[in-house]
Amino acid sequence: MWSNAKDKALRDRAAQVIPGGMYGHQSTVLMPEGFPQFFTDAKGTRITDADGNVYIDFMCAYGPNLLGYDQPDIRAAITRQQAQIDTGTGPSPLIVDLAETLVGMISHADWAMFCKNGSDATTMALMIARAHRGRRKVLVATGAYHGALPWSTPRPGGVVAEDRAHLIYFDYNDPQALTDAVAQAGDDLAGIFATPFRHDTFADQTLPDADYARTARRLADAHDALLVVDDVRAGFRMARDCTWQTVGVQPDLSAWGKVLGNGQPISALMGNDRAREAATQIFVTGSFWFSAVPMAAALETLRLVRDTPYLEQIGRIGLLFREGLAAQARDTGFALRQTGPAALPMILFEDDPDFRLGYAFCGAAMRRGVYMSPYHNMFINAAMTEADIAQTLEATGAAFEDIKRNRATLRPSPTVAALMGT
Ligand SMILES: Cc1ncc(COP(=O)(O)O)c(C=O)c1O
Known part of the structure; x- marks a missing residue:
């Protein structure tokens, strides 16, 4: 009972x-x-x-x-790694294996960086987009969730207007709204964020229109801005690649988390060569970002993603x-x-x-x-x-x-x- x-x-x-x-x-x-x-x-x-x-x-x-x-193969990989090194003074070689593995699997990606939460990855994407050409404006769809930091948290407590001063909102799946938002950003456009589909709470979910996704790509290219797909929630549940592969659009950056280690704390930002220079300019880190156990779990998770x-x-x-x-x-x-x-x-x-x-x-x-x-x-x-x-x-x-x-x-x-x- x-x-x-x-x-x-x-x-x-x-x-x-x-x-x-x-x-x-x-x-x-x-x-x-x-x-x-x-x-x-x-x-x-x-x-x-x-x-x-x-x-x-x-x-x-x-x-x-x-x-x-508690998937048995992943648990075994965790146990093996725990007997060696987890959080140490530097990363284990697994970080290179993991970056290589992801670059081999995610078709838009030429590099990967690892962190803990989805919010870390989306915030790195925001910073890299801004560092890319030294611009400020970032476009996000109204109602989309990209994490719980001052620029992205859905509730107002503890947030000041300045935290979001350079965000411009547009309606998901609406190429005209996106075009208008780009015009509003003028010559200060740093990046365009997109969730792979519209997965807002308390609302019907909407799959991305190919025309909308292509418009986002075209506008980012025309303005030398970076296109970011936030795959933190949907990653690997619709494709064995970045989810916008399903509509034939490649972003410059994609943010990943949640499934990456099947529950172990690890997230990632992946990017293409266009975004590589900006990625080297930002300073991001965390005491636990280089821990080896979640990376071992991620490598095993990715093997299962590829082979099963x-x-x-x-x-x-x-x-x-x-x-x-x-x-x-x-x-x-x-x-x-x-x-x-x-x-x-x-x-x-x-x-x-x-x-x-x-x-x-x-x-x-x-x-x-x-x-x-x-x-x-x-x-x-x-x-x-x-x-x-x-x-x-x-x-x-x-x-x-x-x-x-x-x-x-x-x-x-x-x-x-x-x-x-x-
Ligand atoms: C689309 C999306 N982006 C970012 C995040 C933030 O991830 P985290 O909670 O791991 O910081 C989430 C979490 O639900 C999410 O669904």
């Missing part, structure tokens, strides 16, 4: 010693009531919360779990999940909008402006052992099997019945209402 008594006790303790009880995307305040905050175990497709409840996890640590939690059909598997499993949910929604009389690539599924209910249906649905599935998000894209991992989807669909089938039965009594989440300003 599902219970969350230990989670509640931990939350009470956390509230005393951690501001707000938890912060950033690791806070579950945006999740439906009762979602666990703390986890004790992760293996394959499953996570276990502090109360011992086990979930099939469709959030995959918000992305990093690509091949299954993981990509086909996550696409197939994502479709099974999507089709199963669609059939259940139809059968219970709900209109479900499923958008984005199958390996990064997003579910939103039609006629659900305050998200109460989605929240109730995910809450009901969670209490039956399936961890999904009602407002953020989800992630499929390659350890998921048909049997996992069958078990998932049992839970979601019951969740649809639940919300159908209780529809009249559902209320919006107060946190979401506050966020939406309603």
Whole structure:
């Protein structure tokens, strides 16, 4: 029987010693009531919360779990490396192996630099774009998430207007809006940021229009600015290359994180020769950026990316999940909008402006052992099997019945209402 008594006790303790009880995307305040905050175990497709409840996890640590939690080959590589050197006075030779491997796999890349978080990589991209020709203006799509530093964090606390003084916003997938933003930058255009597809929260996901992607490339070339694809979230879930390869556009820089070490802390910025000189000019570093264990994990992750059909598997499993949910929604009389690539599924209910249906649905599935998000894209991992989807669909089938039965009594989440300003 599902219970969350230990989670509640931990939350009470956390509230005393951690501001707000938890912060950033690791806070579950945006999740439906009762979602666990703390986890004790992760293996394959499953996570276990502090109360011992086990979930099939469709959030995959918000992305990093690509091949299954604690994947045995990657664990072996980690154990081998731990016996040698991890964080030392200098990097291990693995940094060269890893850069060579990535340059061999990512078609636009001639070099790679390593860091810890996606935000490190996107910020390095911003700095390199500015260092390239000594210009300031950087174009980003409205609502796109590129990390949680003062230039990029989605919330206003602690941020001053000057932190974003040289950002210009445009609408994703709109070549005219992009063209206008470039005109606004004038002769001060440093770079154009793009997420591989539009993966904003609380919104339908939109795949990139080839015309928009080509316009971004053409404008960057015409103005000698750098084009950046932020592949931190979608990397290796749509291609074994930079994701904009799927629309035939090569960026100058691509930012990577999350999946790179299948959960080990490592991220990367990759670039072409055009951006190499600027990359040598910026000073960036971190005490843990050169640690060898995450690099060993990344090398093994990349081997599995190259040598196994993981990509086909996550696409197939994502479709099974999507089709199963669609059939259940139809059968219970709900209109479900499923958008984005199958390996990064997003579910939103039609006629659900305050998200109460989605929240109730995910809450009901969670209490039956399936961890999904009602407002953020989800992630499929390659350890998921048909049997996992069958078990998932049992839970979601019951969740649809639940919300159908209780529809009249559902209320919006107060946190979401506050966020939406309603
Ligand atoms: C597209 C994108 N860029 C950057 C980031 C920031 O990555 P990190 O949280 O590792 O700093 C994220 C994280 O979710 C992301 O989705």
